[in-house]
Amino acid sequence: MRVVLDVMGGDRAPEVNLAGGADALGRYPTLERLFLVGDKDVIEREAPNHGLDLSDKRVEVVHAPEVVGMSEPGAKTIRRKKQSSISVGMDLVKAGDAQAFVSAGNTGACVAAAQLKLRLIAGIERAGIATGLPNDFGPCHLLDAGANPEAKPSHLLGYAIMGAAFSSGVYGVDKPRVGLMSNGEEDEKGTAFTKQTFAMLKEFEASGRAPFEFVGNIEGHHLFDTKLDVCLCDGFVGNVVLKSCEATAKTLSKSLKASLTASPLRKLGALLARGAFAELKEKMSAEAYGGSPLLGVNGTVIIAHGGSTALAIRNAIRTAVESVDHKVNRHIAEALEMIQRVGQEP
Template identity: 45%
Template sequence: MRFVIDAMGGDYAPEMPVRGAVNAVKEFGYEIVLVGKEEEINSILKGYSFPKEKITIVNATEVIGMDEPAALSVRKKKDNSITRGLQLLKKEEADAFISAGNTGAVVCAATLNLRLLPGVDRPGIAVIIPTLAKPCMVIDVGANIDPKPLHILQYGIMGDAYSRHVLGKTSPTIALLNIGEESTKGNDFVKEAHLMMAESKLNFIGNIEPKEVYEGHADVVVCDGFVGNVFLKVSEGFAYAGAELLKRELKASNIITKIGAFLALPAFKAIKKKVDAREYGGAPLLGVDGRVLISHGSSDEKAIKNAVRTAAEYINQQVNVHIVEALKIY
């Protein structure tokens, strides 16, 4: 398999994408194409030992910044690393594309260059989050902030297909993120989406409140991109704040508590690994006619490496084929 990595995407580019690519080559043996400013990429690669034939560079002279307007930047900067990488995917010179860059730009460029799968009206970003019971997929977390109820139904169908074929769920439960469990809760948009999903062949279990998501009540949670992005960022902020408060309390505690904390260190490390977004590395952009993964802007080398592993699972399980088939059924 051959993967394209946007070397200029992310808060720590090109250092982290390049290091992540090197680690992926060493651990998985896949071929990697790094797209970006060739001179900068080469200067980083010189410091590492790896099979030289496994990594190639495609020069891209322009970079879309994290704070730049997505659609405008994609149109004006023709030789940007995101578009160049996606063009390689379109020409079937690679099997998947990974970027930790400007999310809006990736969604825009992927939609323009790859187009959408038959039966899909809007793509959705799907993230896997840990819960008390099992991993849960949330879709959409930022690709489509003003969807129609039909798009929400399509997210449920795509999430169902991904959960079955990548996460191994036999009959995934699908829930709609809302302010209450009752079908009468929410605005007209949410109520209509609820009705469409209830009438579908999905294993729809109704509305779910944010707190219940982390209790593990559903395998797939669907929502519009604005709500999903807020949900995701609040969750990230709470996780960081909780960990920081725990550190402060332990530092200020007595010697007995500190000894107890030391003995519980393996448990703390296990919890950290379960909630670490770097373990998945990238969120699939479901609905586009190609395999595209969007990594967090703060991704480090571990996240990029694991995004390659996640992309390989996406390819092996032929998720897009199953999504197209599911859209015909549901």
């Protein structure tokens, strides 16, 4: 397994990326090569401070003198900064030198570079970010979580197909359940966009070609308490939902900590229940997921949160390894081929 790590991407670069990379090398033996892409001088100077041995044969430094800032426009900057760590790293995947790309950098730039350099899988109109949320019945993937803010109904149909293939191929779900984010469960609820998408999904399911079960409109709480594998939305809504969930979790955690340390008796209770709190943190923490796959491009691209910790970067690399191992893109391509065959049958 050969993975590219964008060392310069993210709010805490390069420190957390180097530390996360070192941790991943120690934990995942199938990671035969980790390409560290970024400013060579910076990498060589900082790597020893974060437990990363550059003399390790599994490590290769690839110089990229430019950095895409977190606030820069994605597509325009990718075309202008051809020697950025994102562009150079994506080129390694395009050339076949690496099988996956991981970055906590500018999301728009990562998506633009992936679609420009790797191209879309035949039959897919737009790539989408699939972000896992801790549903009571297993991960529910929000798709799209930010790649395509101005989506069309046909784009969401593509997300449904890709999300179902991802759930089947990675999690072994036989008939993934797919819902459409709206402001109510009733069929007539939603905007003109969601109503058009709803009608398209219903028609597609009725044709007998759908590799999923369309459960109709869903609301926010269904993401966590209902058996659901994929939640469809455009990238604007998905990103707002995701960041709202993250902020809510942080606020609750902060409030809970304050309450549990308000008195000696409460501190004792918290100490006795620390195992339960550790389990809850592991289940709810975004760090456990690490990164989100960008589905729909000819290559494995994992996009991590800009504020990722070293643990999140390690898990993003793990997600990259698992995505390649589970042949996610092959599952998507096979699903599209099956749909086309069924559509051609008399």
